Amino acid sequence: MPIIHYIEADGTEYEADVVVGSTVMQGAVDNMIDGILAECGGSCSCATCHCYVDEAWFEQVGEAGGTEKIMLEMAIDPQPTSRLSCQIQVTEELDGLVVRLPESQY
Amino acid sequence: MQKVIIIGAGHAAAQLAPSLRKQGWKGQILIIGDEAYIPYQRPPLSKEFMAGEKTDDEILIRPLSAYDQHDITFRLNETAVKLNPLENALTLSTGESIGYDYLAFCTGARARKVPIPGSDLEGVFYLRSIDDVKGIKHRLDVRVKDRAKKSSKTSDSANVVIVGGGYIGLETAAALRKMDVNVTVLEMQDRVLARVTAPEVSEFYQRVHAEEGVQIRTDSIVSHIGGEGQVSTVRCESGKCFDADLVIIGVGVVPNVELAEEAGLLVDNGIVVDEFAQTSVSNIFAAGDCTSHPNALLADSLMNGRLRLESVPNAMEQAKTVAASICGQSLPYASYPWFWSDQYDLKLQIAGLSQGFDQVVIRGDHKNSRSFVAWYLKQGKLLAADCVNRPKEFLVAKQLLSRGIKVDPALLVDESIDPKTFLQ
Numbered sequence: 001m002p003i004i005h006y007i008e009a010d011g012t013e014y015e016a017d018v019v020v021g022s023t024v025m026q027g028a029v030d031n032m033i034d035g036i037l038a039e040c041g042g043s044c045s046c047a048t049c050h051c052y053v054d055e056a057w058f059e060q061v062g063e064a065g066g067t068e069k070i071m072l073e074m075a076i077d078p079q080p081t082s083r084l085s086c087q088i089q090v091t092e093e094l095d096g097l098v099v100r101l102p103e104s105q106y
Numbered sequence: 107m108q109k110v111i112i113i114g115a116g117h118a119a120a121q122l123a124p125s126l127r128k129q130g131w132k133g134q135i136l137i138i139g140d141e142a143y144i145p146y147q148r149p150p151l152s153k154e155f156m157a158g159e160k161t162d163d164e165i166l167i168r169p170l171s172a173y174d175q176h177d178i179t180f181r182l183n184e185t186a187v188k189l190n191p192l193e194n195a196l197t198l199s200t201g202e203s204i205g206y207d208y209l210a211f212c213t214g215a216r217a218r219k220v221p222i223p224g225s226d227l228e229g230v231f232y233l234r235s236i237d238d239v240k241g242i243k244h245r246l247d248v249r250v251k252d253r254a255k256k257s258s259k260t261s262d263s264a265n266v267v268i269v270g271g272g273y274i275g276l277e278t279a280a281a282l283r284k285m286d287v288n289v290t291v292l293e294m295q296d297r298v299l300a301r302v303t304a305p306e307v308s309e310f311y312q313r314v315h316a317e318e319g320v321q322i323r324t325d326s327i328v329s330h331i332g333g334e335g336q337v338s339t340v341r342c343e344s345g346k347c348f349d350a351d352l353v354i355i356g357v358g359v360v361p362n363v364e365l366a367e368e369a370g371l372l373v374d375n376g377i378v379v380d381e382f383a384q385t386s387v388s389n390i391f392a393a394g395d396c397t398s399h400p401n402a403l404l405a406d407s408l409m410n411g412r413l414r415l416e417s418v419p420n421a422m423e424q425a426k427t428v429a430a431s432i433c434g435q436s437l438p439y440a441s442y443p444w445f446w447s448d449q450y451d452l453k454l455q456i457a458g459l460s461q462g463f464d465q466v467v468i469r470g471d472h473k474n475s476r477s478f479v480a481w482y483l484k485q486g487k488l489l490a491a492d493c494v495n496r497p498k499e500f501l502v503a504k505q506l507l508s509r510g511i512k513v514d515p516a517l518l519v520d521e522s523i524d525p526k527t528f529l530q
């Protein structure tokens with residue numbers, strides 16, 4: 001199972017096994033990581049699952065498109081590697097992925 | 107060891123239990139749920155789950171192992187039936203009585219039943235739980251096969267009549283259309299979504315549903331559901347009659363407050379709580395659809411300063427407040443509500459509470475396109491925005507509300523202006 005590293009804004013690190021086909025958001029919810037709220041449960045409606053993909057991983061993960069891209073523009077403190085974590089599907093290739101979580105989702 | 111008991115295993119419970127651990131609660135956490143499932147997402151029930159795009163496991167909020175890891179235990183298929191707050195004792199349907207130090211009501215709401223003759227026939231459903239949807243899908247399968255057997259034309263699809271043109275009814279209609287089912291929606295008011303939106307938004311949804319092949323009949327009061335053992339027709343007061351293999355009734359919910367009320371807790375259209383989610387009994391708290399709570403931010407919309415909401419974000423945030431209160435911290439709950447609804451290619455996102463508005467202005471073309479915003483104002487102040495395929499405006503609206511920014515309605519509707527600039 002791919003391992004995803006989550007780093008909260010205060011530096012707390014989590015390592016989580018996330019099944020292929022699941023999402024980076026779901027991995028955080030399963031492991032009760034507070035920095036991701038995911039109020040809409042992954043339907044790309046809330047922008048409360050915002051994360052910053054580690055630069056080394058950004059190319060592999062890819063850029064946001066469509067609705068997600070528009071939402072990110074208006075998220076709190078967006079950065080070039082911002083993604084909505086519910087829109088990142090976990091694949092074998094993402095084993096080792098590092099994402100940082102923003103200070104606040106509001 | 108100290109013990110928290112949570113009654114109800116829905117969205118609020120799924121947030122409350124882990125939040126208690128995060129806040130440092132070391133004692134026992136027991137969740138009692140009368141359904142057979144650990145907490146699952148309810149929104150997909152009328153969306154992806156109804157349409158068959160997601161499985162049971164895929165709509166779980168998180169797997170059981172995640173709760174196990176945090177020593178959160180469940181007793182499923184059991185109902186809390188009696189509460190004695192003087193002795194801190196809760197009785198279950200099994201007859202067993204258990205003690206607690208803190209208790210949290212996360213009992214949610216249930217579908218409102220209607221006293222229409224024939225509503226107890228086989229094939230008539232309500233829609234609140236996973237089992238409701240499984241029942242609907244099973245019946246649909248059987249009917250589709252029956253029809254295929256009887257008729258040589260395979261195009262002879264099943265007829266579903268939905269009673270009630272609210273969000274759940276309309277989402278269900280959209281999901282069923284993906285399955286080649288004939289769908290009729292009967293709404294007693296003169297427009298769908300009448301309780302929650304402006305006429306322009308109702309008009310828009312009626313148009314889109316008609317374009318997608320759903321028959322919407324407004325001013326239609328159902329007087330009788332007919333059939334021999336099984337439902338076969340739905341009759342309206344006007345005399346109009348519709349064929350039905352299956353009927354889904356979606357006419358709102360009633361909060362699950364009886365247990366609290368019988369125990370003497372203050373109840374008024376929901377279990378009465380303060381901004382710390384505390385009930386009228388100091389070691390009993392409540393969160394989610396079952397609560398009547400204060401919200402000073404919404405003073406312009408509320409008659410007595412209180413409201414009861416039916417939404418996931420409300421359940422989650424209020425649950426966090428309960429966790430903080432139990433752990434001796436203070437996290438008062440007052441935020442702007444928000445909601446969403448997915449139908450066809452329409453992503454509706456609603457910021458704020460439109461109740462009490464005196465003006466609606468529309469950005470975009472709600473008559474011909476599938477993308478617009480209805481801004482609701484009261485004396486020039488923004489109360490809410492219904493955003494259809496307008497994610498940017500939605501997030502801008504949320505910030506306009508939370509930061510209390512006033513924008514001239516003439517600018518709100520001006521498509522040549524980037525909505526982002528409203529925030530400057």
Ligand SMILES: Cc1cc2nc3c(=O)[nH]c(=O)nc-3n(C[C@H](O)[C@H](O)[C@H](O)COP(=O)(O)OP(=O)(O)OC[C@H]3O[C@@H](n4cnc5c(N)ncnc54)[C@H](O)[C@@H]3O)c2cc1C
Pocket residue numbers: 113114115116117118119138139140141148149150151152184185186187212213214215233234235274362365393394395396415416417418419421444445446447448
């Ligand atoms: C079809 C559908 C679509 C929806 N779509 C959306 C949407 O798009 N967006 C949105 O924000 N919201 C949506 N909602 C509303 C949302 O699901 C609710 O607001 C949310 O579930 C509330 O969470 P809760 O924990 O308060 O209650 P619930 O999730 O209802 O959980 C309460 C649980 O407690 C159980 N219970 C009650 N009494 C007892 C007892 N005495 N003993 C044991 N167990 C008990 C109930 O059976 C239930 O399992 C939708 C709801 C439905 C039904």
Ligand code: FES
Pocket residue numbers: 025037038039040041042043044045046047048049084085086087
């Ligand atoms: S969980 Fe809501 S947008 Fe990702």
